[in-house]
Structure formats: structure tokens, C-alpha cells
Amino acid sequence: MTNKNPMKQNQLAFPEWLQGRVRHVEEVLDDLLPSADALPARLHEAMRYAVLGGGKRVRAALVYAAGQACPVSGSVLAVEASLDRAAAAVELIHAYSLVHDDLPCMDDDTLRRGRPTAHVQFDEATAMLAGDALQPLAFDLLASMPIAPALIVQATQSLARAAGSQGMAGGQAIDLFSVGRALSRDELQTMHSMKTGAMLACSVALGGIVAGASSATRQALDAYAQAVGLAFQVVDDILDVTADSASLGKTPGKDAAENKPTYVSLLGLSEARAFAGELREDALAALAPLGDAGSRLAELADFIVLRDR
Amino acid sequence: MTNKNPMKQNQLAFPEWLQGRVRHVEEVLDDLLPSADALPARLHEAMRYAVLGGGKRVRAALVYAAGQACPVSGSVLAVEASLDRAAAAVELIHAYSLVHDDLPCMDDDTLRRGRPTAHVQFDEATAMLAGDALQPLAFDLLASMPIAPALIVQATQSLARAAGSQGMAGGQAIDLFSVGRALSRDELQTMHSMKTGAMLACSVALGGIVAGASSATRQALDAYAQAVGLAFQVVDDILDVTADSASLGKTPGKDAAENKPTYVSLLGLSEARAFAGELREDALAALAPLGDAGSRLAELADFIVLRDR
Numbered sequence: 127m128t129n130k131n132p133m134k135q136n137q138l139a140f141p142e143w144l145q146g147r148v149r150h151v152e153e154v155l156d157d158l159l160p161s162a163d164a165l166p167a168r169l170h171e172a173m174r175y176a177v178l179g180g181g182k183r184v185r186a187a188l189v190y191a192a193g194q195a196c197p198v199s200g201s202v203l204a205v206e207a208s209l210d211r212a213a214a215a216v217e218l219i220h221a222y223s224l225v226h227d228d229l230p231c232m233d234d235d236t237l238r239r240g241r242p243t244a245h246v247q248f249d250e251a252t253a254m255l256a257g258d259a260l261q262p263l264a265f266d267l268l269a270s271m272p273i274a275p276a277l278i279v280q281a282t283q284s285l286a287r288a289a290g291s292q293g294m295a296g297g298q299a300i301d302l303f304s305v306g307r308a309l310s311r312d313e314l315q316t317m318h319s320m321k322t323g324a325m326l327a328c329s330v331a332l333g334g335i336v337a338g339a340s341s342a343t344r345q346a347l348d349a350y351a352q353a354v355g356l357a358f359q360v361v362d363d364i365l366d367v368t369a370d371s372a373s374l375g376k377t378p379g380k381d382a383a384e385n386k387p388t389y390v391s392l393l394g395l396s397e398a399r400a401f402a403g404e405l406r407e408d409a410l411a412a413l414a415p416l417g418d419a420g421s422r423l424a425e426l427a428d429f430i431v432l433r434d435r
Numbered sequence: 436m437t438n439k440n441p442m443k444q445n446q447l448a449f450p451e452w453l454q455g456r457v458r459h460v461e462e463v464l465d466d467l468l469p470s471a472d473a474l475p476a477r478l479h480e481a482m483r484y485a486v487l488g489g490g491k492r493v494r495a496a497l498v499y500a501a502g503q504a505c506p507v508s509g510s511v512l513a514v515e516a517s518l519d520r521a522a523a524a525v526e527l528i529h530a531y532s533l534v535h536d537d538l539p540c541m542d543d544d545t546l547r548r549g550r551p552t553a554h555v556q557f558d559e560a561t562a563m564l565a566g567d568a569l570q571p572l573a574f575d576l577l578a579s580m581p582i583a584p585a586l587i588v589q590a591t592q593s594l595a596r597a598a599g600s601q602g603m604a605g606g607q608a609i610d611l612f613s614v615g616r617a618l619s620r621d622e623l624q625t626m627h628s629m630k631t632g633a634m635l636a637c638s639v640a641l642g643g644i645v646a647g648a649s650s651a652t653r654q655a656l657d658a659y660a661q662a663v664g665l666a667f668q669v670v671d672d673i674l675d676v677t678a679d680s681a682s683l684g685k686t687p688g689k690d691a692a693e694n695k696p697t698y699v700s701l702l703g704l705s706e707a708r709a710f711a712g713e714l715r716e717d718a719l720a721a722l723a724p725l726g727d728a729g730s731r732l733a734e735l736a737d738f739i740v741l742r743d744r
Contacts, residue, residue: 160600165625169600169608226567229540231559250540251611254563258535259604261567265574266595275584282591286575291469291478295568299478302560316474 136194140425144187151186152178154210155217158267172248172256173263177221180239184358184430185220185329186213191422192333192347195413201272205337208271212281212332215264219289220325222260225253227298261289273336281335288328297321301386309387315356322362323355330354330423342415349412350423357405358430363388364398369435406431445503449734453496460495461487463519464526467576481557481565482572486530489548493667493739494529494638495522500731501642501656504722509582514646517580521590521641524573528598529634531569534562536607570598582645590644597637606630610695618696624665631671632664639663639732651724658721659732666714667739672697673707678744715740 138146155177160170193209228235228243229250236246245253268281287293297320304317330351334344367390389398409427413420447455464486469479502518537544537552538559545555554562577590596602606629613626639660643653676699698707718736722729 164601166600166605166608166612168612169605173600223567226563229563231538231563252608254535254538254540255604255608255611257567258532258570259598259600259608261570262574262595262599262602262604265571265591266599269588269592269595275588278588278591279578279584282574282587283578286571286578289568290571290575291475291482291568292473293571295564295571296475296478299475299561299564299568302564303475303477 140422140429143422143425144429147187147190148183151183151190151210151213151217154214158211158214159263168248168252169255169259172244172252173260175247176225176244176253176256177218177260179241181217181221182433182435183217184426185216185325187426188326188329188351188354188423189213189216189333189336191426192330193337194333194422195347195416195419196334196337196339196343197419198337200338204272208273208336209333211267211271212336213329215267215285216325216329216332218260218264218267219285219294222257222264223289223294223298223325225257225260229253232298232302264289271336273338277335277338281332284328284331284335288324293320293324293328294322297324305386307387309392311392314387314389314392318356318359319352322359323352326355326358327351346412346415346420347423350409350420350427353405353408353412354427354430357402357409357427360389360398360402360405361431361433363390364395364402365433365435366390367395402431449731449738452731452734453738456496456499457492460492460499460519460522460526463523467520467523468572477557477561478564478568481553481561482569484556485534485553485562485565486527486569488550490526490530491742491744492526493735494525494634496735497635497638497660497663497732498522498525498642498645500735501639502646503642503731504656504725504728505643505646505648505652506728507646509647513581517582517645518642520576520580521645522638524576524594525634525638525641527569527573527576528594528603531566531573532598532603532607532634534566534569538562541607541611573598580645582647586644586647590641593637593640593644597633602629602633602637603631606633614695616696618701620701623696623698623701627665627668628661631668632661635664635667636660655721655724655729656732659718659729659736662714662717662721663736663739666711666718666736669698669707669711669714670740670742672699673704673711674742674744675699676704711740 159174159177162171162174164170189212190209193205198205224238225244227233228238229245235243237243244256264285265282268278268285271278289295297317300317301321309317327348330347334347339347366388389401393401406427410424413424468483468486471480471483473479498521499518502514507514533547534553536542537547538554544552546552553565573594574591577587577594580587598604606626609626610630618626636657639656640653643656648656675697698710702710715736719733722733
């Protein structure tokens with residue numbers, strides 16, 4: 127495991143810190159996912175394929191950065207081990223949602239992170255079951271965090287709601303029902319705050335819960351998360367128009383081709399960019415009460431808004 | 436809500452007790468599922484359609500009967516409210532698994548409990564997302580049980596493992612991979628103990644966890660659950676051959692037609708019946724340490740083995 131010491135982590139420049147966290151959570155995921163040798167082997171292979179195939183690991187990074195933004199009372203080692211499990215849990219939920227989203231009955235995508243999607247690599251039924259099995263594993267990981275049971279219960283509730291019908295799954299349903307329909311800006315924002323924002327906000331919240339943050343800190347984290355969550359989606363919509371397949375690792379221009387409403391189709395490219403910039407300012411302003419401890423979260427906000435893939 | 440008083444429940448004959456519990460958990464589910472008016476309405480409609488469309492509610496009944504088998508220390512009201520949530524949680528997981536199992540990429544079934552399956556009534560994407568959203572709702576319900584957080588964490592872990600790749604989802608994967616293959620009796624037993632047995636056993640375990648059962652009681656419950664879980668599947672295989680569509684509420688003879696291995700294809704009808712009888716004896720023997728408190732569980736074992744649908 128890399129960069130275990132939080133002091134060392136704080137001395138790193140952002141790109142090295144992020145790279146270290148990405149590498150670390152991939153080791154954690156590799157370790158916590160069932161082995162491809164364990165029965166049912168083909169299901170476990172598909173789960174590992176879906177989760178370990180790269181990705182930006184933004185959600186995991188948000189868990190770590192939020193945990194780091196809070197003063198730790200109690201065992202630093204227990205908090206770090208718990209942040210690992212929380213970071214892995216949000217990545218598992220994210221990975222399952224991509225697998226199901228790529229299925230023929232949903233987006234029918236064949237390319238993800240530059241590789242065949244799970245149902246192309248395996249088959250539809252295996253891909254669906256792999257997604258189905260990733261979801262409870264996420265809750266299992268939270269339940270095994272070495273922190274106070276009351277905090278585990280809060281974390282479970284946060285993840286369950288972020289993943290559920292009034293969070294991510296609900297946002298995907300609204301997205302599905304809105305293909306070819308004109309959405310208002312408010313409707314688009316509701317859809318994205320559920321589809322993408324809920325899990326990004328949950329990632330930030332889990333960092334705070336695991337570290338035992340005060341309610342004032344949790345409020346600051348929440349305000350930050352709302353702004354960053356929305357910014358993430360606005361930038362995604364911009365990249366769907368401006369990026370090419372190679373740098374994006376998935377099929378670009380698909381949303382526009384399917385007449386899906388996006389921030390770009392609604393606001394135009396230049397106003398969408400301005401909106402992303404405003405949200406970045408909001409995110410940074412929300413971090414003010416945390417002082418220097420919030421610097422990784424600030425850097426992550428910049429990373430999310432200024433990324434090119 | 437019906438039959439709230441555990442003393443009153445104990446005086447009822449089994450059919451009235453079971454009917455009361457079924458009616459009660461359906462009220463609980465109706466109450467805890469998101470309203471069909473709440474956004475996204477179509478997703479919530481599909482979730483409600485999948486969960487509230489009848490069913491035997493065997494898993495819920497096992498939660499209640501196991502809870503009743505344990506001496507309650509602490510608030511009876513808190514335990515009863517928690518048993519309601521645990522019973523609802525196992526029914527949500529069961530309902531989601533049926534929705535996904537019925538999809539074209541899996542069993543491609545059009546009839547379930549005498550009604551069109553969810554993807555026929557709605558569409559494939561909505562059915563898949565409804566299943567996806569039922570799963571976190573189950574964990575949310577456990578997290579909101581009014582009992583000690585440490586018990587909630589145990590319950591969460593139990594449900595997560597029963598639903599996951601080494602439980603129900605894993606069993607479905609093995610079932611899928613074994614179509615047209617000859618399975619040994621051991622392989623068939625492993626598949627069923629994961630696919631159906633894990634969630635039945637979890638239902639019994641949750642009753643014990645919620646009631647704060649001693650480890651001796653939990654062991655007795657577990658032995659009972661193993662036998663009943665397997666008996667349930669053996670009887671299912673028998674009914675797939677002997678029952679008609681009207682009483683079964685689903686398409687019978689499908690497993691045999693698809694060359695899926697079953698206890699009947701492996702052992703023959705009469706030996707399969709004898710095996711179910713043996714498992715019933717094992718279940719009853721496991722309950723001996725619980726004395727009279729285990730009588731509802733004993734009646735449920737009889738109900739499961741002697742049912743005709």
C-alpha cells in the first residue's frame with residue numbers, strides 16, 4: 127500500500143497525491159474484490175473486469191480528500207482503513223452503474239475506458255449479475271469498517287440513499303425517460319444532481335462521516351459537494367462535444383446524437399463553460415471554514431473542472 | 436397494522452398467523468416504498484409493481500417467526516418495528532431478484548404471480564433500474580431500524596453477503612452457467628444453497644439479530660435455516676413438474692424444458708419427495724433447543740414442505 131502516512135500525503139504536489147490515491151484504491155479494490163479463482167469464477171471475473179478497468183477514481187479521491195479535511199479524533203489507522211473501504215465502496219457502486227448503463231436495454235454502449243464494455247466482453251446476463259453483485263459488496267465493505275457502529279450506520283444510509291431511486295438510479299431513470307424530450311434547466315439540474323451528483327456528494331459525505339466530522343464541517347463538505355457534483359456533469363457534457371474518442375475512452379457525441387438534453391444543448395458551449403467556472407468558485411468558497419485542511423478538496427474541484435477527459 | 440401484540444399472535448392458529456403476517460408486511464412495504472407520485476414516478480411505479488404484486492412472503496414470515504423464537508431483552512416495540520423493516524428488506528431483495536431474473540437476457544419470463552412480468556408491464560430498462568433501486572432501499576431500511584447500531588451492522592453484513600456474489604447473485608450466475616450441463620448432486624446443492632438458501636437463511640438470521648439472540652440460539656436458527664432453505668428449493672423443483680400454471684402463478688415445466696438441472700431430474704420425483712421430507716425432519720430437530728418459542732418456525736417448515744404452489 128502506498129502513501130499510508132497522512133503527513134507524507136500532505137507534502138505531495140496534487141498530481142502525485144492523486145496518482146498515489148488512484149494507485150492505492152486500485153490495490154484496495156484488487157484486494158477486497160473476490161478472487162477470480164473463487165466460485166462462481168466467471169461472475170467474479172466480470173466483477174473484477176468492471177471495477178479494475180481503470181477510470182479516474184474521482185469518487186475515491188473525494189472520499190480521501192474529505193477525510194483528510196477533518197481533524198481525526200481516535201485511531202488514525204482505523205480511520206485510514208475505513209476511508210479505504212468507503213473509497214472502494216463508492217467505486218463499486220459507480221462501476222456497477224456503468225455496467226448496467228452500458229447494457230443494450232439502456233445506452234447500448236460497446237466501448238468504455240477504451241475497452242469492450244462488460245456485456246460485450248462477457249454476455250448480457252453475466253454483466254447484469256456482476257452489477258447486481260457489486261452493489262451488496264459495497265454495503266458489506268462499509269459494514270466492515272473498523273469505526274463506531276453508529277458511524278457505519280450513517281455511512282450505510284448515506285450510500286443507500288445516494289444509490290437509490292431518489293439518487294443515482296432515479297437520475298438514470300429520469301435520463302432514460304427524457305430522451306428526445308426538451309428539459310428545462312431546472313429539470314436537467316434535478317436529473318444530474320441525482321444521476322451523478324448524489325454519488326459524488328456521498329463520496330465527500332463518507333469521508334466526513336468516517337473521520338467523525340462535526341456537523342459544521344459536514345455542512346461545509348455538503349455545500350462543496352453540491353457545487354462540485356454539478357460542475358462534474360457540466361464538464362462531462364462539454365467534453366462529450368469537444369473531446370475525441372481516444373482521450374475520452376468512450377464514444378463521444380453520443381448524447382447529442384441521441385437528442386439527449388445536455389448543458390451544452392441547453393446553454394450553448396460558451397455559457398456552459400462559464401457555468402462550470404461559477405460552480406468551481408462556489409465549491410472553493412464552501413471550503414473556506416475548513417482552512418488549509420480543505421486544500422486537497424480545492425485541488426480536486428480544479429481537477430474536475432479543468433480536466434480534458 | 437394488524438396483530439401488533441406478540442401475545443395475541445401466539446394464540447393464533449398457523450394459517451391465521453401467517454395470513455396476518457403477510458397482510459402486515461404488505462402494509463409495511465406499501466408504507467416504506469416511495470410513493471408512485473414522487474419523482475421519478477414511473478420508476479417508483481415499477482418498484483411498487485414488482486414488490487406489491489402478491490407472493491408468498493415466506494422470507495418475511497421467517498423473519499417474524501425467528502424474531503418470535505428469541506426472548507426479547509429491551510423494548511418490544513423497537514424490536515417489532517425493526518422486525519418490520521428487516522422483513523421488508525428481505526422482500527425487497529427477493530422482489531428485485533425476480534425482476535432481474537425474468538428479464539430477456541436471463542430467464543425471459545412473461546408471467547409472474549399470474550401477472551405480466553415487470554419488463555413486460557413497463558420496459559426492460561425501467562425494470563432493470565427498478566431492481567437496481569430496490570437493492571439500496573433494503574439496506575436503507577436496515578440502517579433505520581431502532582435498535583443498537585452494532586446489531587444494524589451485523590444485519591447489514593448478513594444481508595449484503597446473502598445477496599452478493601457468494602450468495603443469491605452468485606447462485607443465479609451458477610444457475611445461468613449450468614443450463615444444459617449435467618450437475619452433480621453436490622454442485623446442484625451448492626447452487627441452490629446460494630441462489631435461494633442464502634436469502635432464506637438470512638431472513639431467519641435477521642430475526643435473531645434484531646431480537647438480540649444469544650449465540651446458541653443463533654446457531655440453532657442457522658441449522659434450521661440451512662435445512663429449510665434446501666427443502667424450499669427441492670419442493671420448488673417438485674412443483675415445477677407437478678403443478679399447473681394457474682396454481683403456480685408462473686410458467687411451470689420451464690426448468691425441465693430448458694434442460695436445467697433440478698432435484699427431480701437428478702433424483703426422480705419420488706426420491707426428491709423423500710429428500711424434502713428428510714430436510715423437514717432436520718429443520719424440526721434443529722429447533723429443539725428453542726422449545727415452544729420455536730413453534731412458528733416449525734409450522735413454517737411444514738408450510739414450506741407441504742405447500743402446493
